[in-house]
Amino acid sequence: MTEKARNRLLSLLWLGLAGLAAAGMGFSSIYIYLKPGLPSVESLRDIRLQTPLRVYSRDMKLIGEFGEKRRTPITIEQTPETFIKAVLAAEDAGFYSHNGVSIKGLMRAASQILQTGSIQSGGSTLTMQVARNFFLSREQRFVRKFNEILLSLQIERELTKDEILALYINKIFLGNRAYGFQAAAQVYYGRDINELNVAQWAMMAGLPKAPSTYNPIANPSRALVRRNWILKRMLDLGYISQSEYKNSITAPVTARWHGHDLDLHAPYIAEMARKEAVELFGDSAYTEGYQVITSVDSRLQEAAQDALQRGLEAYDSRHGYRGPEQQLEKELLDDNDQMVDILNEIPVLGGLEPAVVTAVEPRRLQVQLRDRSVVEVAWENGLSEIRPYISENARGARIESAEEMFAPGDVIRLRRVEISPSGQEMVETEATEELADDAERQPTADPFADPGEPAAILDEPQVRVEWHLAQVPAAQGTLISLEPSDGAIRAMVGGYDFRQSHFNRATQAARQPGSSFKPFIYAAALEKGYTAASMINDAPIIFEETNMQDVWRPENDTGTFLGPTRLRKALYKSRNMVSIRLLQALGIDYALDFAENFGFERSKLARNLTIALGSSALTPLEMVRGYAAFANGGYRVEPYLVERVLDVNGETIYQALPLTVCRDCPDMAEAGAEAPEPIDLAGTSVEEDMALPAGEPIELRTLQVNPLSADPNAQALPRAPRAMSPETAFIIDSMLKDVIKRGTGRKALVMKRGDIAGKTGTTNGPRDAWFSGYSPHLATSAWVGFDSNGELGKNEYGGSAALPIWIDFMSAALEGLPERHLPQPDNIVTVRINPRTGLRTSRGGMFEVFRADRVPGHESYSSYRPGYPSGRNGSGSQEEEEESLPEELF
Incomplete structure (x- = not known):
């Protein structure tokens, strides 16, 4: 080599070294400048992924999900190995060999910048994507890229490859509110x-490359191209076999929107549980992955939903058809797309x-229908029964032709009815299983299936589908059912x-309960010394008291009076005059004090004689709480919904401690002792208030031992106090x-059970219809009325509007129970006793x-003075004669 060549080579070497030194100094300067602003990588070890709040029934059926980000974290061990290889093939095949930064990828990105003058791709590794997703923005700036590189190097030094991959799998955004691949699998498949x-x-x-561009729902063709490229990469990298590649490359796109995939439809329950979770944990309830386990029984909740809807529809049908919901302009009938959008x-x-009438005969x-299918409503499927609504008390004559009521462009409501091969309407049908991924399945011939709905096999013989005319009821209602022993809400429809x-009418609608409040007055009388055979005069009475606006002349519904009447008979016949006279004899203050034993707030109860007729506005939840005391033998319980709350790791962080009936425990009053202080089994103090301020730790409240329990080894919940x-x-x-x-609830005899009891209630108008009742298994209240407080119409009472709903639900709820x-x-x-006097007799009479x-005196030597409790008693379980059974009216 010549001297000149040697000198040139030496110069190039020095220039290279100088360049490397300059680059090193440059990178060192950048590192020194950016290092103070970089977050601690150690925080990734304790990172809490934003996971939505989920609400479940007591049998772990999902009924609600709340939170902006839908995420279900999984561990690397729970992640299929082939799926991990798919991710690596798509994003970073060298993940397990590089140190967090791919020089080749960065050089490719730099080359694109030189060619186009802008950032085309970042050359990012999975580690760099983790750094960006957890700590940085997605803006395409050089400073952000340098931060990303520095963070990636730190992450690789402090976390294992599997830890980094697990963070990526659970953090990455994949479209449709799905964060992480487990959530995406639920959303898309x-x-x-x-x-x-x-x-x-x-x-x-x-999906991670561009969730909107390669979304298999929004852009199936582009998503298919991307999928097939990844499959080819997996084949080239040896991740899958040739046969797996061939089978997969020809598979159709089966992704579709799966929404929340709720197991149980109970939105009022879900909303109530959400509010309680926020009260307990603040806004973090939406992001910390809490699982709220409610006391709701999924079978009972479904029965309650069906019973209320059927009952309201039955009431509505009795009052006539109100006509189409709206009328579309004629030109819209020619614009199918716009009609479908509406x-x-x-x-x-x-x-x-909802459906649009396109032709009338x-x-x-x-x-x-909304899915563009055209169906027929036959004359016998609801049209022949149409009687136009005039008012709540009047209907028009049946129509003789569909043209009298309908015209093209009318928006109406239809109910889909499935008819079995035997010609019977199928009351319950299970949803068709989703068979999107099974290519060997044959497509369904169902013309009403949604476009893109997965194919389903229809067994022979096939079910026939009919469409029946219907309408959304104008009236509203609610049903709520409690476990009498501890107040657990087993079902609620608002x-x-x-x-x-x-608007949840079970907990928020304060309405007058009418005569369904009378049992609390009668129970107060029994507690004070009256008996079921005490005689009270059923006679007219007029009041002119200063705390009442005008003269009050209460009446019985029939306008008739029975004279001296036993309390038992007065209750099952719902005699208003007896209830008023009884309350007058008891004293209003005594009755109000007694009502508080059942959980009623004194401030909500009217301080006059009208409370005997149920004039005070109360919610169905308050009423069913009161009736639970009748069902459980006289104990007051407090309704509750949330049984426990689990954290994201499945650990219990909240446990309800409801007041619970203990039949074997001696009463505190009889034992001569005050209620004992709760004993914490863990040896630590027990929080009195579980609704801790947001941000404070929630301490698990353990069960407590009751020293007075009959079983000294039992872990007893707080004891329910006696109401009577x-x-x-x-x-x-x-x-x-x-x-x-034999009273106003006789329709319930259809249940053929001897352990059911309850009371109807109807207010003036009538405006409110109630039935509150129970068996020792469940206490349930049903209410029907208008939110506007409008009248229900003549012949609509608690026994006709609310009781059928109660029967429908309780029949299903008690099925199979002894x-x-x-x-x-x-x-x-x-x-x-003699049923006419309420006094003891030695012959005939009733028991x-x-x-x-408090046994009454014998009629041979006792005088009779109506209205007095002591020694003036009578009546029983068998009447000597049947009597007319009027509905009670407030």
């Missing part, structure tokens, strides 16, 4: 990640589908449909059973139950 196949794994692995903006309520309608109104004596509870229970056997009755206290006796110290 309705299944867990480990239940998918290779084609689906490759499809999901293509239908899709109308919510499905109570399962009733005398005996049929042709209508179009209205006809949550999408129609979020066991003797009063037993007698009022027998009286309320007579409401079913009859259960309250235990008879030792000092309860049965004696024969009645009494406390042993």
